[in-house]
Amino acid sequence: MTKIIVDCFGGDHSPQAPVQGALDALAQNPDLYILLSGDRALLEKELEGKNYDASRLEILHAPEVIGCEEKPTDVVRLKRNSSMMKAMILLRDSDDVAAMVSTGSTGALVTGALVRLGRIPGVIRPAFCPILPTMDGGLVGICDSGANVEVTPAHLRQFAIMASLYLENVYGVKQPRVALLNVGKEPEKGDEIRQETYQLLCQTPCVHFVGNMESRDLLSGRYDVVVADGFSGNVLVKTTEGTALELLKKLKKEIYGSPLYKLGALLQKPMFKQLKEFMNYQNYGGSVLLGTSKVIVKGHGSSKAVAVQKCIEQAYRMHISHLSSQIETEIAKYEHYV
């Protein structure tokens, strides 16, 4: 039985979405055991009248609430009884708890992971690795996308190693093609960090490095992993999501503005439905935090039940693939200068 904690507060649709996502994951996977973290009374109310296997569900009472404006360091230091921090401390202290899923504050999650949970031996900094769909039907992982706004070449090399192992083990991508996000293809492009990282990745046999990638090629299907500092990686992911959403919105507005276009869209209904599903990030699970001593998956703040369910399944696959010990083994092969 694999035990996973679900932080039920902090997201936009809390606690409904986390609770329903947990129940759906539980129904799909008989090997799962779930702990719901949060205020017991609110969670019990949310569970009322729902059908589930009560022998595989437990509530972890965590009554404190994290405010929107609270600093991550304050949350970690002062809010030990919040749904996120209590979950993290239990994750650290219980050998039989494998992973944690949260849709709460990103900053608090990263700080908490560093301060309370700890890293895989050898890992300098954990990094987020969200997954986006490419236009040829594949996937691409972007690592880092927000945990570290400042990085060194050594960090970036570790991100490349961790994300490669993640794509290979959890998504079955054989020998993932790894690119470095840069402002041009040539090795001498970008700042010193990029130039050094380019050379470093060329000297890292366990990484199938294919060179620099310009951001316009992200969805081309030519790359499985893109390595970036947390600042530009964040810009890369959010710009992609934002542009896609804005364009779909514009298309919809145009179509609704004309009866003829509407008629055309009626004929294309299955296509638009498929396109919308394809572009719905809720279908691609969360952003895993690679490099922490136990598995942490961060869902979008706006996650609905289906997204939380995907996050739980992702955490489960990460755990059973023994990703952490593989990361430890590979990372140990390289010098850890910072």
Place this chain on the structure above:
Amino acid sequence: MTKIIVDCFGGDHSPQAPVQGALDALAQNPDLYILLSGDRALLEKELEGKNYDASRLEILHAPEVIGCEEKPTDVVRLKRNSSMMKAMILLRDSDDVAAMVSTGSTGALVTGALVRLGRIPGVIRPAFCPILPTMDGGLVGICDSGANVEVTPAHLRQFAIMASLYLENVYGVKQPRVALLNVGKEPEKGDEIRQETYQLLCQTPCVHFVGNMESRDLLSGRYDVVVADGFSGNVLVKTTEGTALELLKKLKKEIYGSPLYKLGALLQKPMFKQLKEFMNYQNYGGSVLLGTSKVIVKGHGSSKAVAVQKCIEQAYRMHISHLSSQIETEIAKYEHYV
């Protein structure tokens, strides 16, 4: 009469696109005088049989060719007779030449501008400011988007001042709303550079600073100017273009895959045509290099004639609005620590 030099080599469609673009601009604007820079024989051949006012067109013979792989510094140092460098030197030395348009190497253009042309007094670093269309029919300028991969808060403040004046004077945007590209809205988000810049922009009365912008909001229409370092600004612009193009490509592929969808698209033909025009960056001119002592506009390498024409018109509008002297006046009001 306003004299503008057009670098006719270096782009993907050289010299056809620059020459045709120049002739079209000339026909539209009786106040224009154009110098075509490049190999005389090739340019004369390209002009053969074309209709134009020969009293307002001149060839600047520049026979040297810049190779794809050449380093910017080598181009600037060694290729003084290339179409780009000869144009730049003439621009520097001739009081009556106002501006230059090029679709050639970005690196050579930036290095050449710094080494050969020089900056507006007080400007620390010139910066690119391309323009993208927003979903509400407006425009947004992104400064910097590739000239400076490393920046300080003082740089970023100057980018904000220059881009504000640009949007106001060349596009008629009253009191442009300026945002700082960051990984979150709150003032304390991002690295130290972002945090300091936030404070600095709050203390800059000539900039209408509205706070941090997350990249997913670029096309929302809520911002007129986005200030960024050249690395993440480049990622922002290219990801937007890339995602839009990939999505349109996917849509087209889907439509062509089904007779029913094709029929629907037939009814929507005007909409798709309009959408394609809306998203065609060739319609929005080039990326101006703000802060150089004379006007430089950089067109996409893939620019066709219409894009070159727009770049020339943009350069013309920049010149007649006396943007440079306005930038000099505003910049002089602030301390220039680096």
